[in-house]
Amino acid sequence: MNISIDDIQKEIIEDFSILDEWDDKYAYIIECGKKLKPLPQEYKNEEHLVRGCQSQVWLHAEHKDGLVYFYAESDAIIVKGLISLLIKVLSGHKAEDIVKSDLYFIDKIGMQSHLSMTRSNGLASMLKTMKVKALLFLEQEKAN
Amino acid sequence: MGTTTQTLEHNLDLAAIRRQFPILNQQVNDKPLVYFDNAATTQKPLVVIDALKNYYQKDNANIHRGIHTLAERATADFEKTRDTVKEFIGAVHREEIIFTKGTTEGINLVAQTWGRANLKEGDEILVSGMEHHSNMVPWQMIAQEKKAKVIIIPINDAGELLMDEYEKLLNSRTKLVAVVHASNALGSINPVKHIIQQAHRHGAVVLIDGAQSTSHLDIAVSDWNADFFVFSGHKVYGPTGVGVLYGKRELLESMPPYQGGGEMIGEVRYDGFTWNELPYKFEAGTPNIADVIALKAALDFISVLGKQNIRSYENTLLQYAYTKLESLEGIRFIGTAKEKVSILSFVFNDIHHQDLGIILDKEGIAIRTGHHCTQPLMGRLCITGTSRASFAVYNTIEEIDRLEAGLKKAIKLFR
Numbered sequence: 001m002n003i004s005i006d007d008i009q010k011e012i013i014e015d016f017s018i019l020d021e022w023d024d025k026y027a028y029i030i031e032c033g034k035k036l037k038p039l040p041q042e043y044k045n046e047e048h049l050v051r052g053c054q055s056q057v058w059l060h061a062e063h064k065d066g067l068v069y070f071y072a073e074s075d076a077i078i079v080k081g082l083i084s085l086l087i088k089v090l091s092g093h094k095a096e097d098i099v100k101s102d103l104y105f106i107d108k109i110g111m112q113s114h115l116s117m118t119r120s121n122g123l124a125s126m127l128k129t130m131k132v133k134a135l136l137f138l139e140q141e142k143a144n
Numbered sequence: 145m146g147t148t149t150q151t152l153e154h155n156l157d158l159a160a161i162r163r164q165f166p167i168l169n170q171q172v173n174d175k176p177l178v179y180f181d182n183a184a185t186t187q188k189p190l191v192v193i194d195a196l197k198n199y200y201q202k203d204n205a206n207i208h209r210g211i212h213t214l215a216e217r218a219t220a221d222f223e224k225t226r227d228t229v230k231e232f233i234g235a236v237h238r239e240e241i242i243f244t245k246g247t248t249e250g251i252n253l254v255a256q257t258w259g260r261a262n263l264k265e266g267d268e269i270l271v272s273g274m275e276h277h278s279n280m281v282p283w284q285m286i287a288q289e290k291k292a293k294v295i296i297i298p299i300n301d302a303g304e305l306l307m308d309e310y311e312k313l314l315n316s317r318t319k320l321v322a323v324v325h326a327s328n329a330l331g332s333i334n335p336v337k338h339i340i341q342q343a344h345r346h347g348a349v350v351l352i353d354g355a356q357s358t359s360h361l362d363i364a365v366s367d368w369n370a371d372f373f374v375f376s377g378h379k380v381y382g383p384t385g386v387g388v389l390y391g392k393r394e395l396l397e398s399m400p401p402y403q404g405g406g407e408m409i410g411e412v413r414y415d416g417f418t419w420n421e422l423p424y425k426f427e428a429g430t431p432n433i434a435d436v437i438a439l440k441a442a443l444d445f446i447s448v449l450g451k452q453n454i455r456s457y458e459n460t461l462l463q464y465a466y467t468k469l470e471s472l473e474g475i476r477f478i479g480t481a482k483e484k485v486s487i488l489s490f491v492f493n494d495i496h497h498q499d500l501g502i503i504l505d506k507e508g509i510a511i512r513t514g515h516h517c518t519q520p521l522m523g524r525l526c527i528t529g530t531s532r533a534s535f536a537v538y539n540t541i542e543e544i545d546r547l548e549a550g551l552k553k554a555i556k557l558f559r
Contacts, residue, residue, distance in 0.1 A: 022173070022506050027557055054498040054514045054529060075528075076496035077558060 009105035016109040033081030039073035061133040098134035154457045164189035175508025178543040183534035195438040225440040234364035239422035246387035247355040248278040250374030255282035257399040265291040273299040303330035303479040318348040325357035329516040330479025331487030382442030386435035403428040458486035486535035503554035
């Protein structure tokens with residue numbers, strides 16, 4: 001385990017701190033979205049779909065050697081960019097750390113509106129699903 | 145932007161109109177607000193806001209049975225709206241005007257009362273392929289209950305009803321035809337008078353959904369011979385939570401009540417009740433008095449400006465928007481019917497509508513993105529949603545220039 005969830009969040013906040021204008025921030029997020037590795041086709045199905053009203057998000061989670069890995073994609077690029085940030089922050093960490101994490105970076109980089117109810121873009125559901133998956137893995141760990 | 149702006153001939157005093165809408169005079173994300181989500185809801189003029197305020201400050205009382213002065217005043221104002229609505233939509237009798245919460249409730253009322261009393265197994269309900277969910281689901285619900293069928297009148301790729309197909313679908317099993325006057329997603333205007341004539345030949349009754357047409361087009365329910373017509377207050381510059389169901393008197397009289405309660409009864413005994421006469425039979429409980437009263441102010445506002453003037457000006461805005469936006473690379477207009485209200489839907493194959501909406505909002509421009517509560521229509525057109533700019537009488541050419549600039553900025557960000 002190298003860098004903590006907290007440290008990654010601080011890194012992202014710092015990256016954003018040099019972007020003054022909203023369009024620079026969005027250009028950055030769009031770039032992250034474009035760079036996000038496409039989700040293998042086998043996971044782009046009903047089972048992995050996190051429903052949103054306007055855009056769709058597919059999420060796959062794996063539990064390997066005590067760490068949780070997330071893979072996701074969306075049909076809308078801004079959501080995709082935000083997903084890539086969430087994956088950067090949460091993927092590859094212990095289930096326990098993911099469950100306990102407080103994702104304050106979203107607010108700090110000025111993207112909290114994307115988690116609001118009215119956006120109905122599936123991002124809030126996606127974040128919730130990520131935590132639920134981590135929680136399930138945690139329960140499994142305890143059961144073993 | 146000044147270089148691209150054109151001046152347009154019209155009979156409206158736009159500055160005076162815009163002064164009636166204080167909400168328009170604000171900054172959103174540090175930019176002057178451009179409000180192009182009028183098909184979702186229109187903004188409210190001061191005359192409407194004042195009517196609401198005035199009612200609560202001076203006249204508030206429960207209506208119809210009060211013996212005191214305030215109750216009489218509130219009742220008189222409430223009933224005045226009924227007369228205004230009657231004139232506004234070209235009805236013959238004031239008791240044919242039923243106040244509802246909105247278009248959706250009006251349609252559900254007809255489905256649950258007329259539908260329950262008249263539909264039976266094997267009957268057919270025709271709805272068009274461009275209906276809002278609210279003129280689709282209530283019919284699917286009652287059809288399911290009665291083992292009747294909902295049959296879709298097909299449309300062409302431009303978003304026009306296929307009238308030949310419609311006529312072929314009509315038969316002796318057709319009991320009701322429910323069609324939107326103007327499509328919320330595409331703007332297409334349907335030939336309602338002709339639709340009604342054809343349906344009547346087969347003995348079917350017709351409901352026209354006027355949610356998107358009532359603020360833009362002349363409504364003439366009696367001349368059309370419509371059986372039912374519904375619209376919402378909040379889309380005609382009026383308050384939210386109030387709407388109108390028009391029904392032909394004989395039909396309304398033959399229908400059982402929708403909800404039970406106060407106001408709708410004639411006499412109540414421990415062992416039963418009789419119901420009140422029209423229109424009160426369908427207005428159970430204390431109605432939305434304030435909003436009904438303010439609805440009159442909204443309709444008067446439209447009448448003073450003149451529907452013809454409004455229609456002509458909004459059409460100019462629509463045509464101007466087409467001209468400005470068609471040069472954007474990759475834009476595809478959705479809904480290109482010959483007759484349209486001022487609704488402009490479009491897609492870019494490589495940019496998601498939600499992404500566009502987010503960036504335009506950052507530019508202070510409010511549009512609507514998504515499926516517009518017309519999922520089957522989106523499926524028919526092989527898209528998941530559109531971006532929709534819809535214009536009202538207070539919008540301007542300069543605002544359309546802002547939309548064009550906003551879209552250019554978004555395209556640059558995404559490509």
